[in-house]
Amino acid sequence: MWSSTVHQLTYGDIKAAAQRIAGQVRPVTLAPVDPGAIRTAHRDPLDDRAPEPCRVWLALEYMQHTGSFKARGARNFLAAHQEDGTLPEAGVTIASGGNAGLACAWAAQRQGVRATVFLPTTAPPVKVARLRAYGADVRLTGGEYAEALAACDDFAATTGALASHAYDHPLIAAGAGTLLEEIRQQVPGLDTVIVAVGGGGLFAGIAIAAQHHGIRTIAVEPDNCRALNAAIEAGRPVDVTVNSVAADSLGARRTSAMALHAAQQDRVHSALVPDAEIIRARQALWDHRRVAVEHGAATALAALTSPHRHLPDHPDTASGYRPGNGEQVCVVLCGANTDPTTLSPPA
Structure with missing residues (x-):
């Protein structure tokens, strides 16, 4: 089981991510x-x-898919958990109305995984609409991001859903690092x-x-x-x-x-x-x-x-x-x- 607190990012992680997401993201x-x-x-x-x-x-x-590099990390994160058999039936959850949330919803849709995304009630309707277009179950909770994050944590704890993070996880960062590999090839x-x-x-x-x-x-x-x-x-x-x-x-x-x-x-x-x-x-x-x-x-x-x-x-x-x-x-x-x-x- 991966944990950003015990696993330091290595070049080997990035090479593994490149193989894992090959053909699944747009080459830069x-x-x-x-x-x-x-x-x-x-x-x-x-x-x-x-x-x-x-x-x-x-x-x-x-x-890139969803308009940012975040698609690389989200795809790698879910694919690695699916490979390891650690992707629960409850799917993945994240608190983010930004690029990370969009990427998580997109990657989940591609892998046939449920995605539950938590946003504050103040989130712009256009972001909510984009998330729902990717098939995400959007939960509007509280007036601030911190409240949406707390609700996301509660959801993960009670349902067993896999909690994703916008950036602080080696699988997320390794996926992003594949960008450098593609740049160097060119x-x-x-x-x-x-x-x-x-x-x-x-x-x-x-x-x-x-x-x-x-x-x-x-x-x-x-x-x-x-x-x-x-x-x-x-x-x-x-x-x-x-x-x-x-x-x-x-x-x-x-x-x-x-x-x-x-x-x-x-x-x-x-x-x-x-x-x-x-x-x-x-x-x-x-x-x-x-x-x-x-x-x-x-x-x-x-x-x-x-x-x-x-x-x-x-x-x-x-x-x-x-x-x-x-x-x-x-x-x-x-x-x-x-x-x-x-x-x-x-x-």
């Missing part, structure tokens, strides 16, 4: 960024190599992957896979929504204040121990970006690519487009990231469950 599409569009770092005066622009790709994971010489961080499931999976291949991981968070960055500074998961335009998808108050462990490995760097740069990056994707993504997805791109400087309050953390000479970089655009009417029309 990569799109190159126009040459010269991303500025590189100042060159080392002792670097005698010929100047060469960085090469940047966008991983269009928002085209860019064999990849140097760096840039990923936004919320609770840490996507980051942990990608960072562990990247470390195995000697690839650098840049973990990007809004500067007022920095659960992982704060945990790195403290050496343990700590609660943080959540106040960001990207809080709907990156608004975890505390990162997972699994994500912190991944962040403490070699070749992982933390970066913070301000909300203004997140908004600007999201608008730029719309203006130049006609791509409408969540603010959380734009947070990863903002690391490349925002000014690069060290933060006085966080001396070990940079604001933004500048690739080096000839560096090959991939930016993960992880989700697009967003309202496109919030994007400005072209001038």
Whole structure:
């Protein structure tokens, strides 16, 4: 039986997930960024190599089933439990009206499993409708998420339903990590992957896979929504204040121990970006690519487009990231469950 408290994520878990969900999720599409569009770092005066622009790709994971990377982890989670004979007749349950809930309902429908999703009564009708379209039994309980979560826990305890989590489980993170494997197949010489961080499931999976291949991981968070960055500074998961335009998808108050462990490995760097740069990056994707993504997805791109400087309050953390000479970089655009009417029309 799997438990995130006793099982640390490994590269073997990610390889097993890749085999488990092969043919069940959409392979990621990569799109190159126009040459010269991303500025590189100042060159080392002792670097005698010929100047060469960085090469940047966008991983269009928002085209995944349910509109986000979450489908990978949800599919792996249910398939692994089905393989082990630990998937109960009561099915799976989760408290989430966001991307995790949608992915859980979708994966359950694909595997012929019952899904019971708990939401507060304040949940937008459009989310309830989408969940029901995936065949989920939607239970509206309480006026806040915490009440819906408590009801979900009670339901799991009384019915025996399998409780899923949005990010804090090795099977969920391993499924997310399969994304890096697919990116690397298309860019064999990849140097760096840039990923936004919320609770840490996507980051942990990608960072562990990247470390195995000697690839650098840049973990990007809004500067007022920095659960992982704060945990790195403290050496343990700590609660943080959540106040960001990207809080709907990156608004975890505390990162997972699994994500912190991944962040403490070699070749992982933390970066913070301000909300203004997140908004600007999201608008730029719309203006130049006609791509409408969540603010959380734009947070990863903002690391490349925002000014690069060290933060006085966080001396070990940079604001933004500048690739080096000839560096090959991939930016993960992880989700697009967003309202496109919030994007400005072209001038």
